[in-house]
Amino acid sequence: MKKLLKKLYIFLILLFLYAPIIVLIVYSFNASKSRAVWQGFSLTWYQQLFTDSKILSALETTFLIALIASVVATVLGTFAAMGMMKMKKKTFETVRTITYIPVLNPDIVTGVSLMMLFAFIGIELGFVSMLLAHITFCTPYVIISVLPKLYQLDMSVYEAAQDLGAKPFYALRKTIIPQLMPGIVTGFLLSFTLSVDDFVISYFTTGGHVENLSMIVFSMARKGVNPKINAVSALLFVTVMILLLIVNKRELSSKKHAAKNKDTLLNREKQIIKYRRNEGK
Amino acid sequence: MGKKIIELKNIYKRFGDFTAIDGINLYINEGEFLTLLGPSGCGKTTTLRIIGGFEQPDEGDVLFEGVRINDVPAHKRPLNTVFQKYALFPHLTVGENVAFGPTIRKISPDIIQKDVKKYLEIVNLEGYEDRDVSTLSGGQQQRVAIARALINKPRVLLLDEPLGALDLKLRKDMQDELKTMHKDVGITFVYVTHDQEEALTLSDTVVVMNNGRILQIGTPVDIYNEPNNAFVAYFIGESNIIHNSIMVKDKLVNIDGVDFNCVDTGFGQNTPVDVVVRPEDVVLVPADKADLKGIVTLVTFKGVHYEIWVEGPTFEWKVHSTLPQTVGDELGITVDPYNIHVMKHEPLEIPSEETAVEV
Amino acid sequence: MSKRRFAFPYLIWMTIFIVVPLFLIFFYAFTDNASGKTLFTLEHVKAIFQPLYLKVIGRSFYMSLIATLVCFVMGYPAAMILASKDFSQKNTMLILIVLPMWMNFLLRTYSWLSLLENEGLINRFLVSIGLGQVQLMYNNFAVILGMVYNFLPFMILPIYSVLVKIDKSVVEAAKDLGANGARVFLRIIFPLSMPGVVSGITMTFMPALSTFVISRLLSGGKITLIGNIIEQQFTITGDWGLGSALSLLLMVLIFISMIFINKYGDESVGAGGLL
Missing domain, CATH: 2.40.50.140 (Nucleic acid-binding proteins)
Incomplete structure (x- = not known):
């Protein structure tokens, strides 16, 4: 009885979390434009989606920005983390604290402050400013992902490699980078996801000249329900699901500790929350 | 030695396919120091947890002074447990930890305060009332756990490998202290360990277990000198x-x-x-x-x-x-x-x- | 190996894109350029205390607090159930609870539109059973619902992660010492879960307080929160001074909650715990 109640409670929570998403997806297949009326199955909205040049260009912007931003952030952040390890404690603490600012600040504050910066130094709002903004909020996540790996780093192999005649850069590439790889990959994936997902910062740093998917959704949703958004949502939801499955599978097969495997997805999510949402030391 | 205080009759306990307790009959006399001894997985801790009320036997009866207590929940049994890893309440001070039981039983604060002082003295921790438990060493934490249990004046004290986490030297000292405490407090101790030397040193009665069964019950001298099968001989001392x-x-x-x-x-x-x-x-x-x-x-x-x-x-x-x-x-x-x-x-x-x- | 120079590009980047913008917020919050000259002023900060904005700030707090409270009341039992050992498939359930967070935040908010609209599913249902149409959108209810929906997992997870870490034997010890179920909860489990609760509350409250999307979409712009005012200053009105002053207010609140969480929160849930 008690068990049944527990199950029921969790079921209700899940219903609350999923009902809107499911309704959203179901209505993306609705033939009727008039929202809640079901007029039969159709792929009209998906067809319209792929002929809508605005949506297509937003799609391109979203992924192009995400790709460039996460690559740049990964390189910038990885080297930054390595350099930070060599700093004096005080400098390190200062740099780390500043690095946390974009992570902890509400997105709207980050967004408007960058907007003011671009106005201040005379960069016109658009693709470039958006890209710069994305690199700025992605890099800290890379640093935060890589730093713990650096703490655990076994430096002796680097020294051993040099002892055996490897040039410093070769030794770095062959010994340090592989050890940091898990952190770097996490940082990259995190950056990519956050960039694709971002609305608020993009909203303030593009000045309406360029739009990513989130912004399209926002401008369409402001006018009420639009089945095309449902179609975009359904596609994004499925994409994210598949991506998550791949990421999880990759970790499942790569992780040696079988016991930890069960909730890699969960751990990843926890990490993201850790990174994503406020607090920190 | 007095009358039987606890009796286990034909106890079976399974966890899925694994039979933890495979038909145990045992009685414990009032006032004795009885040790359940065996390798890990032999069922000794499960036996203790059944006595404490943390596990329900699948079959068999648990009797306390002749009364069946299978259905009495842990918090109503006149027994207290000292847990393997102390299980101190991390958010409470030493004094609050020790006072936990009496507070639940709504004893007046004055008496509680006196009792806490008294039992902290018994475990050689006088003056530690306001300390944060996390600042204590392993040995001190164990003493707090013992004081926290003893203050309730339980009829039986159950100890689940209480010295397992301590280093060798400290363990020897604590063994002596436990023995003294047992004598001073005069209640029944049921002790679980996989350390044969500890069992022989401390106990009035040793119960050797393996694979969920009791192999031999006897005084330490009997068990050592007259092991009644090869396993007991193997497990106790060198042979x-x-x-x-x-x-x-x-x-x-x-x-x-x-x-x-x-x-x-x-x-x-x-x-x-x-x-x-x-x-x-x-x-x-x-x-x-x-x-x-x-x-x-x-x-x-x-x-x-x-x-x-x-x-x-x-x-x-x-x-x-x-x-x-x-x-x-x-x-x-x-x-x-x-x-x-x-x-x-x-x-x-x-x-x-x-x-x-x-x- | 002198790798310190590896950090130089980032240091430059950090200075331009993190430090300078931060400085700009202070700069615009405390200066005025109306007379052609840049002068120090407290006008923008004072402006926050105009009744108009105070009301908005009050409303933001009020609604975020209610949303946080609802999340807590809904989330704590859920976290407890998930953390209880006899609950089967808890990992699956946990992943299911976490999964919506991966969906775009805008889409999640938008998804309520088709349910809440006057022509939406819920109203159709109400009409069909003869209860008539109810105004579900464009009011406080819709905005709070949107906040609860978006941030509920952020309440459940930190509490869950603290609860599962509670040593089972501590609970057993409390029972052993005579505490019944209710007492074990009040005296042991709840106090021990406080770090998770503090983290959960912050993780729910702060984003709720600074949102402008939820209020914009679900109230159709009828309900204005701090976030909406800031947005308006930067996209429509152009009053950067006021926008910066309000942003500063949010930053101060974040700062305070950081101090709070560092003191009472679960460090391992915080990003700091990772380092």
């Missing part, structure tokens, strides 16, 4: 266990190919038996003074004695002797009849390597 022995007839047993006089009777004639001989009971003599001869293969100095390995015809003997020997020498092996322990032959279930070395 030579010779499996391929044959009981020729009453009072004559063939060990390692040679007939020995012994004191055991009733095994019949020419019956395969297990023979246990403690290493300190093996006497080495010049080769021509004994029928059983062997070659010394290894001599190790162990402090009080030398450990000497002697290769007999079919068995390698472990010998403790205060005299050294030379590797390669041939020696005679003799054992006094009363030092030969003959027991029914059965396959020996040696605990796996990791459980044996686990401390």
Whole structure:
């Protein structure tokens, strides 16, 4: 009885979390434009989606920005983390604290402050400013992902490699980078996801000249329900699901500790929350 | 020793496919110090948890002074437990931890305060009331756990490997203290451990368990001197266990190919038996003074004695002797009849390597 | 190996894109350029205390607090159930609870539109059973619902992760010492879960307080929160001074909650715990 109640409670929570998403997806297949009326199955909205040049260009912007931003952030952040390890404690603490600012600040504050910066130094709002903004909020996540790996780093192999005649850069590439790889990959994936997902910062740093998917959704949703958004949502939801499955599978097969495997997805999510949402030391 | 305070009747407990307790019958006398001893996974902790009310037996009865208490929840049993890893409440101070039980029972604060002081004194932690438990050492935490249990004046104190997490020196000290406490407080202690030395040192009664069954119940002296099967002999102290022995007839047993006089009777004639001989009971003599001869293969100095390995015809003997020997020498092996322990032959279930070395 | 220079590009980046913007917020919050000259002023900060904005700030707090409270009341039992050992498939359930967070935040908010609209599913249902149409959108209810929906997992997870870490034997010890179920909860489990609760509350409250999307979409712009005012200053009105002053207010609140969480929160849930 008690068990049944527990199950029921969790079921209700899940219903609350999923009902809107499911309704959203179901209505993306609705033939009727008039929202809640079901007029039969159709792929009209998906067809319209792929002929809508605005949506297509937003799609391109979203992924192009995400790709460039996460690559740049990964390189910038990885080297930054390595350099930070060599700093004096005080400098390190200062740099780390500043690095946390974009992570902890509400997105709207980050967004408007960058907007003011671009106005201040005379960069016109658009693709470039958006890209710069994305690199700025992605890099800290890379640093935060890589730093713990650096703490655990076994430096002796680097020294051993040099002892055996490897040039410093070769030794770095062959010994340090592989050890940091898990952190770097996490940082990259995190950056990519956050960039694709971002609305608020993009909203303030593009000045309406360029739009990513989130912004399209926002401008369409402001006018009420639009089945095309449902179609975009359904596609994004499925994409994210598949991506998550791949990421999880990759970790499942790569992780040696079988016991930890069960909730890699969960751990990843926890990490993201850790990174994503406020607090920190 | 007084009357039976706790009785377990025909207890079975399964976890899925795993049978943790496989039919246990046991009684515990009021005031005694009883130890459940066995390798990990033998069912000793489960037995304790059944007594404490944290597990329900699948079959069988738990009696407290003759009354069935199977359905009495843990918080209503007149027993208290000292947990393996102390299980102190991390958000409370030492004093608040100790006062937890009395506070629940709505005893007046003045009395609680006095009691807390008194029991902290008993465990040698006077003045620690306001300390944060996380600032205490392992040994101190264990004392708090004991005080927290004792303050409730339980009829029985259950201790689940309470010294397991302490280092050797501290463990020895705590053993002495526990023994003193048992004497001073005068309540029944049920103690769980996998450390045979600890069991022998502390207990009035030792219960040796393996695979969910009780193998032997007895005083430490009985268990050590008269193990009633090879496992008990193996687990308690060091032993030579010779499996391929044959009981020729009453009072004559063939060990390692040679007939020995012994004191055991009733095994019949020419019956395969297990023979246990403690290493300190093996006497080495010049080769021509004994029928059983062997070659010394290894001599190790162990402090009080030398450990000497002697290769007999079919068995390698472990010998403790205060005299050294030379590797390669041939020696005679003799054992006094009363030092030969003959027991029914059965396959020996040696605990796996990791459980044996686990401390 | 002198790798310190590896950090130089980032240091430059950090200075331009993190430090300078931060400085700009202070700069615009405390200066005025109306007379052609840049002068120090407290006008923008004072402006926050105009009744108009105070009301908005009050409303933001009020609605975020209610949303946080609802999340807590809904989330704590859920976290407890998930953390209880006899609950089967808890990993699957946990992943299911976490999964919506991966969906775009805008889409999640938008998804309520088709349910809440006057022509939406819920109203159709109400009409069909003869209860008539109810105004579900464009009011406080819709905005709070949107906040609860978006941030509920952020309440459940930190509490869950603290609850599963509570040593089972501590609970047993409390029972052993005579505490019944309710007492075990009040005296042991709840106090021990406080770090998770503090983290959960912050993780729910702060984003709720600074949102402008949820209020914009679900109230159709009828309900204005701090976030909406800031947005308006930068996209429509152009009053950067006021926008910066309000942003500063949010930053101060974040700072305070950081101090709070460092003191009472679960460090391992915080990003700091990772380093």
